[in-house]
Amino acid sequence: MLLTDSDWQALSITLQLAALSTALLLVIGLPLAAWRVRKQTALRRILDAVLALPLVLPPTVLGFYLLVLFAPTTPLGQAWHWLTGQGLAFSFAGLVLGSVLYSLPFVVQPLTVAMREIPQSLLEAAASLGANRWERLLRVVLPLLRRGILVAGTLGFAHTLGEFGVVLMLGGSIPGETQVVSIALFQHVEALRYGEAHRLAACLLGLSFLLLLLVYGLGDTRRAAPMRS
Known part of the structure; x- marks a missing residue:
């Protein structure tokens, strides 16, 4: 076997985490991107700064503050326990929360760019x-x-x-x-x-490379579309 049983388990958990986090990121990111396109206020600039924090903030810092905010003695921690039945630390749900917050700018930014490119004239028509x-949302946007x-x-x-610091802080390293x-x-x-x-590492490298090929392939298709028309 190329990978050990524990490595297969880690790969399975990683793929589950990525799939669930991506679904939640799109659900959260679409309305956030729409709000950023429509609103040009000081509050929007504050939101932009908050969304961009994971780009410059060390992931361990984000993980640490999540642990503090969701400690069992805090209101957020008690609400989290009521919703999930467990604490934030050393849980898969904690990994999902950390991953969603840490990857949010990577989803919101391309959605914002895509929404800004929608001609307003089409919506008006x-x-x-x-x-x-x-x-208009379902048939045009x-x-x-x-x-x-x-x-x-x-x-x-x-x-x-590829997340490491935030998932290590929140989930530790419990096999399986x-x-x-x-x-x-x-x-x-x-x-x-x-x-x-x-x-x-080769498995992760190959998977990441294929995903980047998909992203650049979509970009090339988008640029070529006006030329074909």
């Missing part, structure tokens, strides 16, 4: 033909956002695959529960098991 807000959604989802998924690929790779190197580290 749809409204003049009697389409209500929901019909979402079809035009399809590539933007795919790019944002791919970037969010790829970014989640919270141990993801990046942590398993670090432990292989720490134990001087370079063969296992090479194989695991």
Whole structure:
């Protein structure tokens, strides 16, 4: 076998984490991107700064403050326990929360760019033909956002695959529960098991490369579309 059983478990947990986090990121990111496009206020600039924090903030700092905010004695921690039935630390749900917050700018930014490129004249034409807000969303906005959604989802998924600091702070390294690929790779190197580290790193490298090919392929298709028309 190329990978050990524990490595397969780590890969499975990583893929589950990336898939669930990406779905939540798109649900959260679409309305946030729409709000950023529509609003030009001081509050929007504050929101932009908050959304960009994970780009410059060390992931361990984010993980630490999440642990503090969601401690069992805090209102957020008690609400979290009521919703999930467990504490934030050393849980898969904690990994999801940290991953969503840490990858949010990688999803919101491409969605914002895609929404800004939608011609306002198309929405006005749809409204003049009697389409209500929901019909304009379903028949005009979402079809035009399809590539933007795919790019944002791919970037969010790829970014989640390589997370280390925030998932280590929140989930630790429990095999079969919270141990993801990046942590398993670090432990292989720490134990001087370079063969296992090479194989695991190669899997992650190959998967990340394929995802980036998809992103650039979508971008090339988008640029070529006006030329074909």
